[in-house]
Amino acid sequence: MYTIGIDIGGTTTKIGIVDHTGKVIRKTTVVTLDYPIITDYVEALHTALQPLIDEVGGKSQIKGIGVGAPNANFYNGNIEHAPNLPWKGIVPFGKLMSDRFKLTVRITNDANAAALGEMVYGIAKGMQNFIMITLGTGVGSGIVVNGQLVYGHDGFAGELGHVTIDRTPEARLCGCGRHGCLETYASATGVAITAREMVRKATGYTLLSQMPIDEITSKNVYEAAVQGDEVALETFRFTGKILGEAFADFVAFSAPEAIVLFGGLARAGNLLMNPIRQSMEENLMPIWKGKIKLLFSQLPEDDAAIMGAASLCV
């Protein structure tokens, strides 16, 4: 038996058929942006998937379809007010999909899907309590307690990118409309903003001053840091400090066995992990010092989102 994983992004939708070991054995994509009408999009997914389903032996071989999408609600199958997707308002995506495919369809947000993927196929295999943090354009999270994902009363639990870590008047404005959210510092965008601030203040030489300041990206910061650039390294130290402080609070909440990092920014590896670990340890309550694992996702990066989504139907 196989499962289908679909990862809906604002630009591209990744689709895959996953075997019982987690291997993605068939893959395709659909351009999300090409389908401003949701029923057209569902039809496009069907057209893309049907030949793959046939190749693995037909629908009888498929246990179900798991979908990871921004603002997706596990409880009711709806995608609700997702700012980066073409469909506005509340979209009954789960229902549309199950009507069209005549298969079990489960949906959740992308960070929750990532957490499930780690639990079923990845580094969190067998863990009953852990927290997944996705560091990308934004900061997402999926929380596992007693072996179950935490969806909360309304299906939207686990918005750890939006805990407030700066309450000063200088706190950065977040995309959610509030100020000082973790995401404004610990996302790729946040890292770029930090680097720009640091370059403006820098007195010594920095590789990052060789480009227009407002065009510095987190990728530039990474590349400069790898070359030992002090401003770039300091940017990661600052970001890691903030993440470590936030992680210490997360531990006080659910006392996880591990915190697992995933996403573009996590590629910075120890440049980011070392300062996170140091800051987290400094801020943990004594009972937890030295006891919380800090791990990177070990899933293949290209397939992780598909594997995570597919995990909903395992």
Place this chain on the structure above:
Amino acid sequence: MYTIGIDIGGTTTKIGIVDHTGKVIRKTTVVTLDYPIITDYVEALHTALQPLIDEVGGKSQIKGIGVGAPNANFYNGNIEHAPNLPWKGIVPFGKLMSDRFKLTVRITNDANAAALGEMVYGIAKGMQNFIMITLGTGVGSGIVVNGQLVYGHDGFAGELGHVTIDRTPEARLCGCGRHGCLETYASATGVAITAREMVRKATGYTLLSQMPIDEITSKNVYEAAVQGDEVALETFRFTGKILGEAFADFVAFSAPEAIVLFGGLARAGNLLMNPIRQSMEENLMPIWKGKIKLLFSQLPEDDAAIMGAASLCV
């Protein structure tokens, strides 16, 4: 059938036999401080309980013993390094109790027991997701997710009194050894400290200046606030603002249906609840505004701790 609830405090241990409706039908106490040796204490509990057990029909009528105690670990039955109890180190309390009583014994910390009490007998009956916050000498918490208490990987989850809400150099020192914990502001002690700071700065008249500043307690603040004293009211507004900010972060974690308040400080009622609600609403992400219930425990105050502990064996 009945359950036994035991609430171990640093000074007094409350003991009760609870019927299936949650009513405490027999009660007694033991002076915790009188028994510096743990086996003597267990023996004292047995001596105190045996006549009550006999009165309700003997041991065959008892489903089990639930115990609420500081630093109590649900997973292994140990009380570990509790600073306010007479027994040092790791005490295998659950095992000692079940050996002596020949009954099922379950233990957890007092705030978790309070949360269970609300879920089984109180205002959180039927709720699958809520957070209990106890506002007393310290700030404790019990978190319920998917109808289960969150114990975490090690049994110590739910230390929400120790999330950091002040990272400035002026942050108050906490009993846990760290700085800026929620507990340093939102406990009875924290409220007293806030009031003393405000009295020192006050320019107008305040009832609170009629006593030595360093002797002001949270009770004094409450009494002054009831009489409309502006400094006392401002103390509650400040405390409520901080609690509301913290609650908004807690909601981002587990999206609870409600946050339930209990404990001495919660007696301040709307003097505290109104500023908490205002601050929480201001700080919540848009998806949660107006949707999170803020409730007071409705359990009878004298029996709540016994009922909570007894809930472990329901």
